[in-house]
Amino acid sequence: MKKIVLIGNPNVGKSVLFSRLTGVRVLVSNYPGTTVEFLEGYVNIDGEQMKILDLPGTYSLEPNAPAEEVAVKMIEEADLVINVVDATNLERNLYLTMTLLEQRRPMIIALNMFDDIKHRGISIDVAKLEDLLGVSVAPTSGITGLGIKQLKERLVEAKPGQFDRGTHQERWQKIGDIIDKVQQLSHRHHTLFEILEDASVNHAWGVAIAIFIIAFSFKTVRFLGEGLIKYVLEPFFQLVYKPVLESFSIYLQNKPFLHNILLGRMIDNNIDFEKSMGLLTTAPYIEFVIVLPYIFAFYLLLSFLEDIGYMPRLALLLDNIMHRLGLHGFAIIPILLGFGCNVPGIIATRILESKRERFIASTIISIGVPCAALQAMIFGMLGKFGARYVIAVYLVLFSVWLFLGAALNRLLKGYSPELFIEIPPYRWPDFKLLFKKMFLRIKGFVVDALPIVLLSVLIINLLQQIELFESISQFFAPLLNKVFGLPKEAAWALIVGFLRKDIAVGMLIPLKLTVKQMMIACVVLSMSFPCVATFIIFLKELGPRRLFQAVLITLSITFLGGATMNFFLH
Amino acid sequence: MKKITLVQMKTGAKGRIVQLEGGPAFESRLSAMGVRIDKHIVKLSAFVLQGPVAIRSGNTVLALGYGMASKIWVELIKK
Numbered sequence: 001m002k003k004i005v006l007i008g009n010p011n012v013g014k015s016v017l018f019s020r021l022t023g024v025r026v027l028v029s030n031y032p033g034t035t036v037e038f039l040e041g042y043v044n045i046d047g048e049q050m051k052i053l054d055l056p057g058t059y060s061l062e063p064n065a066p067a068e069e070v071a072v073k074m075i076e077e078a079d080l081v082i083n084v085v086d087a088t089n090l091e092r093n094l095y096l097t098m099t100l101l102e103q104r105r106p107m108i109i110a111l112n113m114f115d116d117i118k119h120r121g122i123s124i125d126v127a128k129l130e131d132l133l134g135v136s137v138a139p140t141s142g143i144t145g146l147g148i149k150q151l152k153e154r155l156v157e158a159k160p161g162q163f164d165r166g167t168h169q170e171r172w173q174k175i176g177d178i179i180d181k182v183q184q185l186s187h188r189h190h191t192l193f194e195i196l197e198d199a200s201v202n203h204a205w206g207v208a209i210a211i212f213i214i215a216f217s218f219k220t221v222r223f224l225g226e227g228l229i230k231y232v233l234e235p236f237f238q239l240v241y242k243p244v245l246e247s248f249s250i251y252l253q254n255k256p257f258l259h260n261i262l263l264g265r266m267i268d269n270n271i272d273f274e275k276s277m278g279l280l281t282t283a284p285y286i287e288f289v290i291v292l293p294y295i296f297a298f299y300l301l302l303s304f305l306e307d308i309g310y311m312p313r314l315a316l317l318l319d320n321i322m323h324r325l326g327l328h329g330f331a332i333i334p335i336l337l338g339f340g341c342n343v344p345g346i347i348a349t350r351i352l353e354s355k356r357e358r359f360i361a362s363t364i365i366s367i368g369v370p371c372a373a374l375q376a377m378i379f380g381m382l383g384k385f386g387a388r389y390v391i392a393v394y395l396v397l398f399s400v401w402l403f404l405g406a407a408l409n410r411l412l413k414g415y416s417p418e419l420f421i422e423i424p425p426y427r428w429p430d431f432k433l434l435f436k437k438m439f440l441r442i443k444g445f446v447v448d449a450l451p452i453v454l455l456s457v458l459i460i461n462l463l464q465q466i467e468l469f470e471s472i473s474q475f476f477a478p479l480l481n482k483v484f485g486l487p488k489e490a491a492w493a494l495i496v497g498f499l500r501k502d503i504a505v506g507m508l509i510p511l512k513l514t515v516k517q518m519m520i521a522c523v524v525l526s527m528s529f530p531c532v533a534t535f536i537i538f539l540k541e542l543g544p545r546r547l548f549q550a551v552l553i554t555l556s557i558t559f560l561g562g563a564t565m566n567f568f569l570h
Numbered sequence: 571m572k573k574i575t576l577v578q579m580k581t582g583a584k585g586r587i588v589q590l591e592g593g594p595a596f597e598s599r600l601s602a603m604g605v606r607i608d609k610h611i612v613k614l615s616a617f618v619l620q621g622p623v624a625i626r627s628g629n630t631v632l633a634l635g636y637g638m639a640s641k642i643w644v645e646l647i648k649k
Binding site: 091092095198206315317320423 | 603607618624
């Protein structure tokens, strides 16, 4: 089968174009032996099925980073190259085009965002551009679908570039000549989007906007999450699901063991979704009613901020702080992802350049970043006492990452690379693509979490039956009492925390803790051992030695943090 | 004409890049993103305590770390 490669700078609308070309069947793959991911789909050209690969955005073909090395190899293997060029930023985009033309592979150019140039006061002479570059140029717009059909039809015109390999000065010289001949700029007024764009990178306005956006996102996640729980999921579980379970309970009357495993213990002759600890009661309740609504709301907001182009601005604003932690501003992206679930957060640290940065970021994520599951529980449990307690927990965790990052930055050999990123213009997201991405993220979360939730509930259920709880609690009693000021029964919650944090907090509910104890328990739970899924991904991504170091750090920080809170809080 | 670095430049000022002081790898990395000798740029913002610098070059807005910005020399263009 023929292979087509889609390549272009980041933020040129390549993914949207890719999904326009391929439709539904899309696969995420890794280039063999690397962590570089690309998308794979199929396109039908004149009855011939062809494979089409969407490479990560790149500015050049010089092997500075793994993504670029992969790009070079894939271009060599490709039968046809489609270079996606942002028409609103022609000059800079042509640099990659030049280096591609030097590769002399059959190639065609998709001049994307072509519908966007007029109101930016740009006009491009496409025929002349084709003439000067020596390959076909098809104007397209991924967002509106303009020119996609023509692009497909014109793939047969693809031919190798005729440029000789040059230095970057020589390339820029040629680009300068081409731009002079094909592009004209006229003066026009700034649009609202552009005014906001400039404001959001300004040192004063930018910070104000960032605070507003973060506060707004927080509120929205809570509003959506709580709304879904209160008006959709809780009623569904109580009114539809519970009656089903109740008739099932009658059916299981004579099979007490099975009843206990599936439905759990009856509390006051009733199924109690929070306490029964059955595979069909507490497990789906915690996963789908308490946690999933927040996961949904969080990924909706995050995907929106990503697709509209806000993230690089946040990276710029936070670069200063992140530098003290041995990272640069861009590291905020994996960290933010970690607030959904630590697992994709740690995977996303792949965008950072060095092993050192990846270790610092991953450790910060697994210790100081509570995942949405845990946050849902923190909101639910601590929120009742007042918002200030929730805020206090977040502040403690935030100071932990500052302290921890600064310490790691001092202790680890090496230096932190510098921020160097493009800040793309704001663009209204393609909602179809956004929802697809969100759906994949939520699906990933459910698929990863559900088996472990079931397993943890099963283990707790069995242990309750053989009454092992008491002796273990007794063993940990001195540590919990003296150091953290928690009752000995909390031992089990902390142990279960290794499996699932949300279930662990759920186990604290019946203990009737004071506000102080609750705050300590929440902080200790989120800092102590990462959950088993995070543990595994940490091992996979960074190796056993790094994992061991992270666990040691985790245990000491938890001990210190919990004890300090117990000592100072009243 | 006096040359200064991006760090010393005032926010809002325009300049022409005259020197990149960081070796060939540094130059080619910048070049691929459109930052090169003779290019006209505008400084958009700078952050306190050796924070990053944002510039506009053509239609591209770029954010650079403090260290990088201090290796890029410009000549100011008077309005």
